Amino acid sequence: MxxxxxxxxxxxxxxxxxxxxxxxKETTTTPTPEESTAPVVExxxxxxxxxxxxxxxxxxxxxxxxxxxxxxxxxxxxxxxxxxxxxxxxxxxxxxxxGYLMNVSDAAVTKVGDGYELTNLGINGYETKFGQYMITAVCKDLTEASTFKDLTITNYTGEQLSMEDSLMIYQYLANEAKIQLTEDTPLKDLLAIFDLYKDGAFIEGTKRVSFAGFNGGxxxxxxxxxxxxxxxxxxxxxxxxxxxxxxxxxxxxxxxxxxxxxxxxxxxxxxxxxxxxxxxxGELFEGVTTHSTAEGVTKVEVVTQGYAGEIETHVSFDDSTKKITAITVRDDQETDTVGGLLTAEGSEFIQKLIDNQDALDSVDAVAGATLTSNGLIKAVQFAVEYYNGL
Known part of the structure; x- marks a missing residue:
């Protein structure tokens, strides 16, 4: 309650x-037993x-x-x-x-003359060896005898995958039909997962299915x-x-x-x-939470919003020069490989903020870490405005 x-x-x-x-204020009345026990729906x-x-x-x-x-x-x-x-x-x-490419596979079968072409057998997901992957595969002459080794399989950069890597990735799709994938697995068995092969015949069309990924999702x-x-x-x-x-x-x-x-x-x-x-x-909080002064240094604590949630930033001012001497961000708030590179103590981005404290509008957000970099810029702006008003 x-x-x-x-x-x-x-x-x-x-x-x-x-x-x-x-x-x-309205005059209150004693609720009836039914009213006092009625559930509160909001x-x-x-x-x-x-x-x-x-x-x-x-x-x-x-x-x-x-x-x-x-x-x-x-x-x-x-x-x-x-x-x-x-x-x-x-x-x-x-x-x-x-709509969204995560743990999904696409198949496209096209009728060409008297035969068929597998114009795509794509797969998108995550694997520890590759991280996020976006793979496509084609087979120009699709027949009953076509097998997995007849596919030409490439990643999103156009680089051809090895058979070992291809089998590892496509096994996630094969699991949907309880198939242990090998290079000799018939392509018709994989296309049956999409209902693009049934009753002994290929079916022209495009279909997407989902599959259980690296960790079950x-x-x-x-x-x-x-x-x-x-x-x-x-x-x-x-x-x-x-x-x-x-x-x-x-x-x-x-x-x-x-x-x-x-x-x-x-x-x-x-x-x-x-x-x-x-x-x-009803709204998000951003702004100064507190400040402290000791030995000629005023430290202003600010909360802004970054990629991983709230960013807690401490901006230190030298009271004799009124200039920022340090900017630190509480640890473990942003991802190590993206936002964490910006928030790390002594990072190039933090130094840029210190160097441009009088012209923060000239500091651009960092592509790929927009939320984090904008959050840091805003934090320093809050701190400067607050400090100048003390």
Missing amino acids: KKLLAILAACAMALGLTACASTP SFSAEYEIVGTTSAGKPKNDTFIFEGKTTDGIITELNFDIIRNKGLEGEYSKKDIM RSYGEQIDAIADYILANNMTLEDVYEMFKTVNQQSEPIEERDTITGATIAFVGDFQRMVYMAIH
Whole structure:
């Protein structure tokens, strides 16, 4: 009940409690037994948008949708979705198996004259040896006798894969039909998974299927649904979900250890946390939390939002010169290979912020780490404005 009251109080503040304060207080009456035992049903809704670039430098626009109802604080209805390019050309839901390339395989069979051509047998997923992979395969002359070794298999850069690597990756697809894949496996057996070979004949068409990936999670959409099902099955509150997204399936954990929620190996980066925080509070907090002064140095502590969630930044000022002497970020808040490179003590980006403290608008965000770099720039801006006002 204390958690429920916390949710109600936070939501009331977010919706503008001040406006309600001017309303004359109504005379209270003693509730009937039926009223006092009636469940308290509340709606919640969050739509959180991130705009930035992918690790490949391409623009992205993801809108996180998290909405539903709680009954006595327990989430009883939930719609959880992630929309890419919402309101723009090419909009799609990451829950749509046809939209997002993760643990999915595509097959395309084309009739050519009296025969058939396998124009694509693509597969997209994750494997420890390769990391994220996007593989395509073709067979110009597809017949009943065609086998796996007749495929020409390449990665997204056009480099041809070895037979050993190809068998390792396509085994995830073959598992769907309980096939132990070898170079002599008939292609018709794999195409039967897509219903592009049945009743002894190839069928012209295109089809996508999902498969269990490296650590069990299927397509991205099926993993999102698994998360929602887990939340509902475990009678979680909004605060419970927020804590789960902060502590479970973190980006810093190897993917093979990211299966605390059955069927979901998705890393719960800061976007998941921010989405639920907004559902509870109605807005995200960014700004100065505190400051301290000792031995001629004032340290300002700031919270902004980065890729992995809140970034806690400490900006130190020399009180004699009024200049920034150091910027430090609390450890383990951003991924080691991307945002962590920017937030590391003494990084080139932090030095650039120190050197340009009087012209922060001239510091550009870093492609591939847009949220983190913008969060750091904003943190220093908050700190400078706050310090100058002391």
